Amino acid sequence: MTASTTAAPTPNRLTSHGTLSGRRRYTNLAATALIWAALAVASIPLGLLILWVARKGLPVLSWSYLTESIPTRSTSDAPGIGPAVVGTLITTALATAIAVPLGILGAIYLNEYGAESRLAQVIRFLANVLTGVPSIVMGLFIYTIWVVPLKGAGLTAFSGSLALAFLILPVIIRSTEEMLKLVPQTLREASLALGASRARTIVTVVLPAALPGITSGALLAVARAAGETAPVLFTVGFTNSINWNPFSGTNVTLAQLIFSNASAPYEGAQQRAYAAALTLIMLVLLLTVIARLVAARLTVR
Amino acid sequence: MTATATSPPAVPAAGRLTAKDKHLADRNFRYLALAAGLLVLVILALIIISTTRQAWPAFTSSGSKFFTSTRWAPSQGVFGSLTLVYGTFVASAIALVFAVPVSIGIALFLTEVAPRRARRPLSLVIDLLAAVPSVVFGLWGFIYLRPGLTVGYGRVADALEPIPVLNRLFANPVSGSSFFTAGLILALMITPIVTSLTREVLESVPSSQREAALALGATRWETIRSAVLPYGKGAIIASVMLGLGRAMGETIAVALVIGGGFQITANLFSSGNAMPAVIANQFGEASGTYRSALIGLGVALFVVTVVVNLIARTVIARSNRALGKVLL
Numbered sequence: 001m002t003a004s005t006t007a008a009p010t011p012n013r014l015t016s017h018g019t020l021s022g023r024r025r026y027t028n029l030a031a032t033a034l035i036w037a038a039l040a041v042a043s044i045p046l047g048l049l050i051l052w053v054a055r056k057g058l059p060v061l062s063w064s065y066l067t068e069s070i071p072t073r074s075t076s077d078a079p080g081i082g083p084a085v086v087g088t089l090i091t092t093a094l095a096t097a098i099a100v101p102l103g104i105l106g107a108i109y110l111n112e113y114g115a116e117s118r119l120a121q122v123i124r125f126l127a128n129v130l131t132g133v134p135s136i137v138m139g140l141f142i143y144t145i146w147v148v149p150l151k152g153a154g155l156t157a158f159s160g161s162l163a164l165a166f167l168i169l170p171v172i173i174r175s176t177e178e179m180l181k182l183v184p185q186t187l188r189e190a191s192l193a194l195g196a197s198r199a200r201t202i203v204t205v206v207l208p209a210a211l212p213g214i215t216s217g218a219l220l221a222v223a224r225a226a227g228e229t230a231p232v233l234f235t236v237g238f239t240n241s242i243n244w245n246p247f248s249g250t251n252v253t254l255a256q257l258i259f260s261n262a263s264a265p266y267e268g269a270q271q272r273a274y275a276a277a278l279t280l281i282m283l284v285l286l287l288t289v290i291a292r293l294v295a296a297r298l299t300v301r
Numbered sequence: 302m303t304a305t306a307t308s309p310p311a312v313p314a315a316g317r318l319t320a321k322d323k324h325l326a327d328r329n330f331r332y333l334a335l336a337a338g339l340l341v342l343v344i345l346a347l348i349i350i351s352t353t354r355q356a357w358p359a360f361t362s363s364g365s366k367f368f369t370s371t372r373w374a375p376s377q378g379v380f381g382s383l384t385l386v387y388g389t390f391v392a393s394a395i396a397l398v399f400a401v402p403v404s405i406g407i408a409l410f411l412t413e414v415a416p417r418r419a420r421r422p423l424s425l426v427i428d429l430l431a432a433v434p435s436v437v438f439g440l441w442g443f444i445y446l447r448p449g450l451t452v453g454y455g456r457v458a459d460a461l462e463p464i465p466v467l468n469r470l471f472a473n474p475v476s477g478s479s480f481f482t483a484g485l486i487l488a489l490m491i492t493p494i495v496t497s498l499t500r501e502v503l504e505s506v507p508s509s510q511r512e513a514a515l516a517l518g519a520t521r522w523e524t525i526r527s528a529v530l531p532y533g534k535g536a537i538i539a540s541v542m543l544g545l546g547r548a549m550g551e552t553i554a555v556a557l558v559i560g561g562g563f564q565i566t567a568n569l570f571s572s573g574n575a576m577p578a579v580i581a582n583q584f585g586e587a588s589g590t591y592r593s594a595l596i597g598l599g600v601a602l603f604v605v606t607v608v609v610n611l612i613a614r615t616v617i618a619r620s621n622r623a624l625g626k627v628l629l
């Protein structure tokens with residue numbers, strides 16, 4: 001067996017590189033090593049960052065820290081990021097409630113009705129363009145169209161959630177459309193053949209079949225919304241005490257609190273930033289992992 | 302998928318068979334879906350109209366100086382954004398220099414090198430990197446990285462002192478918050494998006510391409526270089542441009558680590574500024590023309606990022622229709 005491999009050039013040369021010239025073997029090894037290194041270059045900072053946030057945040061974080069008000073003086077060492085926790089939950093939930101239904105409906109139009117029509121292609125193209133719009137521009141947009149006309153009453157959690165919703169809407173449209181594409185055409189035909197209307201087919205057959213994928217895509221988008229700072233910076237305002245009302249009064253999010261406290265020269269303010277960073281990163285990573293688990297179940301089926 | 306396009310004519314037929322109100326509900330649902338689709342169009346149009354209108358006072362008072370002047374002096378009503386445009390491009394360029402080889406490397410790793418079993422946990426790493434909020438990257442860069450980077454920049458600047466060109470790009474005095482720091486953080490932030498787009502491209506390269514190269518006796522690297530990368534070249538360039546668009550619009554992390562200096566300098570280790578960073582840092586204290594100048598920066602940023610996006614999508618559409626479907 002071994003004699004034949006050395007005697008005649010057989011396909012075995014491919015798997016055992018023993019007969020390759022030194023230079024080719026070296027290049028192949030070096031390239032493979034570089035490709036491995038690229039992975040390390042990306043994973044090491046991620047590991048360092050998560051460990052650092054955990055090390056800084058864990059000693060500070062406690063239940064009361066999560067629920068208490070933010071001290072009015074930033075020099076204060078007193079705990080409290082409660083208003084930011086509440087604000088983040090409210091804005092993210094509202095943004096989800098606005099963007100997910102609209103995104104799914106938009107995707108339904110693109111995949112089930114529009115398909116390859118001119119209008120659908122234009123919408124698909126513009127959805128991609130909208131995905132590329134910087135988040136701060138979305139914040140400025142809601143500021144100019146919603147906050148300014150409402151004068152003082154415009155800075156609310158709802159305004160922030162509008163900016164976040166428009167930010168993730170195109171992402172949800174595109175990811176949902178990809179999932180709807182995967183639903184076998186035969187399912188639709190079977191339903192239509194039974195006399196169900198197009199709308200009924202979509203709601204009772206197509207959507208349920210694509211649900212895990214749609215959920216996964218939506219969760220990833222929501223995770224992104226929860227961590228965004230720029231869109232809420234000019235639309236939500238700031239508050240030191242918990243505000244559960246999304247439609248009235250200013251609010252604050254975790255991301256905003258981190259941003260405003262990051263460069264503060266006071267120990268207390270920085271600790272609140274660390275606590276907020278850990279809370280936010282746990283929330284976002286949790287959403288991402290759940291999204292992946294949902295997606296994994298999808299591929300097993 | 303073409304079946305989707307051909308089946309709608311069957312709908313009215315099915316509708317006529319059912320009760321009239323059922324037919325109406327069916328049509329309403331269709332219009333509702335269409336309205337949601339059209340919303341995308343409406344939002345884009347409103348972004349342009351609404352922000353440009355608010356920015357108009359600054360555009361008219363500064364004229365072309367808004368983009369050609371380097372002087373940003375809000376207290377005197379002078380708004381020249383050239384230093385900010387420069388900073389945005391320099392930081393993004395640095396980001397690309399680091400992120401592109403790493404991203405392509407990881408994408409190759411995930412598609413060509415990694416054992417099948419290892420691919421899912423590895424792509425989870427990329428997903429997690431993508432999930433870390435911008436502001437957390439900024440906080441980490443500002444507090445954890447900055448002190449070490451200041452020392453490191455100093456050593457590099459000293460070492461490169463005698464070498465021409467390089468001693469201009471990496472020079473003393475160094476600042477821990479600088480174009481370079483912003484570029485490094487941006488590189489981390491755009492690596493996931495460039496990686497996942499590149500990966501989709503590589504995955505859609507037909508395996509016959511690889512098999513042909515392997516059958517000719519090529520090593521793994523020779524296969525990648527001669528068959529995989531050339532096939533996906535156009536689409537990979539487009540992925541990089543989409544990453545560039547992302548880097549230019551990235552706000553909060555850059556606002557925290559770029560330093561805040563208003564200057565055009567070759568020294569990448571010095572403090573600078575960028576369009577989105579200035580908007581985020583100064584909006585709270587601004588009013589009147591000042592505020593509309595900041596919104597004007599937003600308009601400029603919007604135009605630049607949309608143009609970069611459009612070019613990327615044109616490149617991909619021209620280069621390869623099959624791969625175009627992957628990214629478009």
